[in-house]
Amino acid sequence: MTFTARILLLGSGELGREFVISAKRLGCHVIACDSYAGAPAMQVADGFEIFSMLDADLLRAAIERHRPDFVVPEIEAIRTEVLAEMEAEGVTIVPSARATIMTMNRDRIREVAATELGLRTSRYRYAETLEEVRAGAAHTGLPCVIKPVMSSSGKGQSTVKTADDLERAWDYAVANMRGDRKRVIVEEFVDFDYEITLLTVRARDGVHFCPPIGHRQERGDYQESWQPTPMSRAALAAAEDMARKVVDDLGGYGIFGVEFFVKGEEVIFSELSPRPHDTGMVTLVSQNLNEFDLHARAILGLPIPEIRLYGPSASAVILADRDAGDFRFEGLGDALAVPGGEVDLRIFAKPVTRPNRRMGVALARAGSVEDARRIAAEAAGRVRIDYGA
Numbered sequence: 001m002t003f004t005a006r007i008l009l010l011g012s013g014e015l016g017r018e019f020v021i022s023a024k025r026l027g028c029h030v031i032a033c034d035s036y037a038g039a040p041a042m043q044v045a046d047g048f049e050i051f052s053m054l055d056a057d058l059l060r061a062a063i064e065r066h067r068p069d070f071v072v073p074e075i076e077a078i079r080t081e082v083l084a085e086m087e088a089e090g091v092t093i094v095p096s097a098r099a100t101i102m103t104m105n106r107d108r109i110r111e112v113a114a115t116e117l118g119l120r121t122s123r124y125r126y127a128e129t130l131e132e133v134r135a136g137a138a139h140t141g142l143p144c145v146i147k148p149v150m151s152s153s154g155k156g157q158s159t160v161k162t163a164d165d166l167e168r169a170w171d172y173a174v175a176n177m178r179g180d181r182k183r184v185i186v187e188e189f190v191d192f193d194y195e196i197t198l199l200t201v202r203a204r205d206g207v208h209f210c211p212p213i214g215h216r217q218e219r220g221d222y223q224e225s226w227q228p229t230p231m232s233r234a235a236l237a238a239a240e241d242m243a244r245k246v247v248d249d250l251g252g253y254g255i256f257g258v259e260f261f262v263k264g265e266e267v268i269f270s271e272l273s274p275r276p277h278d279t280g281m282v283t284l285v286s287q288n289l290n291e292f293d294l295h296a297r298a299i300l301g302l303p304i305p306e307i308r309l310y311g312p313s314a315s316a317v318i319l320a321d322r323d324a325g326d327f328r329f330e331g332l333g334d335a336l337a338v339p340g341g342e343v344d345l346r347i348f349a350k351p352v353t354r355p356n357r358r359m360g361v362a363l364a365r366a367g368s369v370e371d372a373r374r375i376a377a378e379a380a381g382r383v384r385i386d387y388g389a
């Protein structure tokens, strides 16, 4: 066989693109799929397919046509029942069909975490009507956070401070949810001190952890992340213990981004991605093996060596502010010239912009996390999107 393995990548955004690069460096052949042409991962893959991965027939046809050794989901919005069927027929789904099914639906992963595994989570209730939303908020107290059970990157999510705003939050969640299940989770608002992503690798040789990544979110979407983030040993041990329990339950090999809120010494499980995490883009400059390399190694059954941090690092997002199909990036030179640390950029080359769409990240490594954050933010701010007249 010419290739180490044949991979069908389901989702071709920025995370997929870096994964393709890592997998290709190990000799894999990658077909990148997504619903639109020119997606970031398609630009570097061996081939591509354009179709809706929520369409069961099209998804099954693509898997059967390519007969990959591994199907690697890169987004949540996939017809996961098809993945379960294909797994039963002997196709390897990364990390496992069960992991993709459980995490596509917030209510299912919440049941696994809170009920089956007994992990500490925020108080929560599910709701399918406005009345149930009100009852849910009475259970959690206010403020509360309302999210569609099917959504990601903060879509349809809002924080509600007063009972008068519950209806608006319900309408917003229903209008911005994915899929056809009109269902939300009402969560207690956790007034955390900080939140982290614990990148957790489940590999043939055991479970490995990256140093914790701190991050800041706006509108439920990631703005900047940094690594390492200071944490007490007890809090880190608690997070690692919970992460290990969840990834062992979900099964399979690959990297998982396990999200926690931390308040004092209390560590609260939030959710997880059974794939590289957006906040983990900082590892593109911070670690000897970045999160995409680790995913590729784990999938291929290769050993995971000691994960070493090169030094305090940060990433900051470059966002668009409007809809446009004709635009260009300016200021790359200025961005790369920010003094005080080592700066790098990833420009995703997505074909169109949208308000708040992530178009790139600035990355920085410096003497301290504070400096790395400052430099990454400064560099991201110097990249301008010129939308023309």
Ligand SMILES: Nc1ncnc2c1ncn2[C@@H]1O[C@H](COP(=O)(O)OP(=O)(O)OP(=O)(O)O)[C@@H](O)[C@H]1O
Pocket: 122, 145, 147, 151, 152, 153, 154, 155, 157, 187, 188, 189, 190, 191, 192, 195, 217, 219, 220, 221, 222, 259, 270, 271, 278
């Ligand atoms: N119960 C909560 N209390 C306080 N803040 C919250 C709560 N739930 C979510 N948030 C904030 O919103 C962010 C996004 O929430 P969450 O991770 O559940 O959404 P998501 O849509 O799955 O995002 P992504 O797909 O990017 O991980 C969290 O990282 C956190 O900053």
Ligand SMILES: NCC(=O)N[C@@H]1O[C@H](COP(=O)([O-])[O-])[C@@H](O)[C@H]1O
Pocket: 011, 012, 013, 014, 015, 016, 074, 075, 152, 153, 277, 278, 350, 357, 358
């Ligand atoms: N939080 C999940 C996440 O960050 N996913 C990343 O964003 C892409 C979609 O971007 P788009 O919406 O700009 O097409 C996905 O393909 C993935 O790389």
Ligand SMILES: [Mg+2]
Pocket: 259, 271
């Ligand atoms: Mg999240």
